[in-house]
Amino acid sequence: MVDQIAILDAGAQYAKVIDRRIRELCVESHILPLNTPISQLKGHFKNLNKKELVLLTHGDVVSTVAQSFKAVATCNNRITAIANQERNMYGLQFHPEVDLTPCGTHVFKNFIKIAGIEQSYAIPNRIQTCIQQIQSTVGPEKKVLLLLSGGVDSTVCAALLAKALKPEQIVAVHIDNGFMRKNESSDVVSALAKLQLKVHLVRASLEFFCSSTLMQVAVETCASGSSVQTASKMATEEANSPSVEAGQKISTSRLPTMVTEMRRIPIGPLNGRVTCPEQKRRIIGDTFMRVAARKWTDLDLDQEQLLLCQGTLRPDLIESASHCVSVKADAIKTHHNATDLVIKLKQMGRVIEPLADFHKDEVRQIGRELGLPSDFINRHPFPGPGLAIRVICATEAFVDRDFLETTSLIKMISGYASMSQKVSHTFRISVTETYLISYVGINLFLKFNQEELFIFSTS
Structure with missing residues (x-):
């Protein structure tokens, strides 16, 4: 059995970064609830300098150390690490997983050595495991429907499927x-042709532009009033008996109570005043699956023998607070693939996600191992809903005519300057009132009122 490291999750989004750092050292890690029995740690600071630069935990301070522990690291008289050597228990009050802690990787390496864990969780081994899982899940007869966006994730998914299955599957x-970005669709078709995959191209821009959907929300209502109790006539009473008349007038007053009920409300159309990114993701995700369902009907595919393949990554599951990886973390954003139809197919066991155990940089490594072109492997991250998310909102129902040409030119220039890893694009828009999602685990609310912004994207 492969050695594993458990990351005890108390709700911090940094658990995702810790998970990534451990896996970069070729060790399998899993994020587990805080009440999971804790592993004993020791020797974190072996081979480190007496003074190291680290990122301290925001606002948290250990003022007193328990009698059985002692402080083994401090910063400006603040305790940053404690130890109990007899019980082999150690604790850190800084972030070894972030780039702002240069010695962080060394701390993790020490932990791995102390735990006696073999660093065998390497990308080539994981690729073979992934291919075997695809083959065992799909079998020799079933077919897989792969919805390609043209980004790194879906392209690597296609390459894995091409390695694991027959082309006709x-x-x-x-x-x-x-x-999409300029010439995105034609580039996708030509790139996948090199993998011997025929791509069915569906043009549905107008349908998406005018699309709407239903969104389930919790609505609180106030219930109040009085109830009337009607007495039944006893065998010894007449119909006009005073006791019967009195019984019919008995009422019980009720105090107002708050009742929460789930309702499905319409949102959209997308070409209306929809500025909330969460609503945009829901509209586009639901429309995407409706178009896909219509396409697989047109192709006359046997739905009982059809599986849906998605390029969901491990960070997608963490950021959407999926119970597959975390039971404590707050949701940063809803994943656009998590539509009602996809959830239903998952419950039926008809969805495969080959990359669900990989981080973004690991997916790029897989692409290199599989021989994919570097221009696809190193593409800038681009959201599935595309420019509907990148462009927050606009005063016109269209993108400026020179937008695509301008961004294409800037990308070309930045590529010549070896800056393509840093700069994505710039553009200018007029925005109306809008809301943004949480970022880096911190809930944000931003409001703009008819102000012209200059946006410079580095992702």
Whole structure:
């Protein structure tokens, strides 16, 4: 059995970064609830300098150390690490997982050595495991529907499927939602042709632009009033008996109570005043699955023998607070693939997610191992809903005509300057009132009122 490291999750989004750092050292890690029995740690500071630069925990201070522990690291008289050597228990009050702690990787290496864990969780081994899982899940007869966005994740998914299955078992579909980058759809078709995959291209930009959907929300209502109790006539009473008349007038007053009920409300259309990113993701995600369902009907696919393949990554599950990886963390954002239809298919066991155990940088490594072109592997991250998310909102129902040409030119120039890893694009828009989602685990609310912004994206 492969050695594993358990990360006890108390709700911090940094658990995701710790998970990534451990896996970079070729060790399998899992995020577990805080009440999971804790592993004993020791020797974190072996081979480190007497003074190290670290990122301290925000606002938290250990003022007193328990009698059985002693402080083994301090910063400005603040305790930053404690130890109990007899019980082999150690604790840190800084972030070894972030880049701002240069010695952090060394801390994790020490932990791995102390735990006696073999660093065998390497990408080539994991690729083989992934291929075997695909083959065992799909079998020799079933087909897989792969919805291609053209980004790194879906392209690597396609490469894995091509390695694991026969070409006739793979049905690759690319849906042009109208919010793609310039020449995105044609580039996707030509790139996947090199993997011997035929891509079915669906043009549906107008349908997405006018799309709406239903969103389930919790609504609180106030219930109040009085109830009337009607007495039944006893065998010894007449119909006009005073006791019967009195009984019919008995009422019981009720205090107002708050009642929470779930309702499905319409949101959209997308070309209306929809500025909330969560609503945009829901509209586009639901429309995406409706278009896909219509396409697999047109292709006359046997739905009982069809599986849906998605390029969901481990961070997607963590950020959406999926119970697959965390039971404590707050949701940063809803994943656009998590539509009602997809959830239903998952419950039926008809969804495969080959990359659900990988981080973004690991997916790029897989692409290199599988021989994918570097221009696809190193593409900038781009959301599935595309420019509908990147462009917050606009005063016109269209993107400025020179937007695509301008961004394409800037990307070309930045590529020549070896800056393509840093700069994505710039653009200018006029925005109306809008809301943004939480960022880096901190809930944010931003409001703009008809102000012109200059946006410079580094992702």
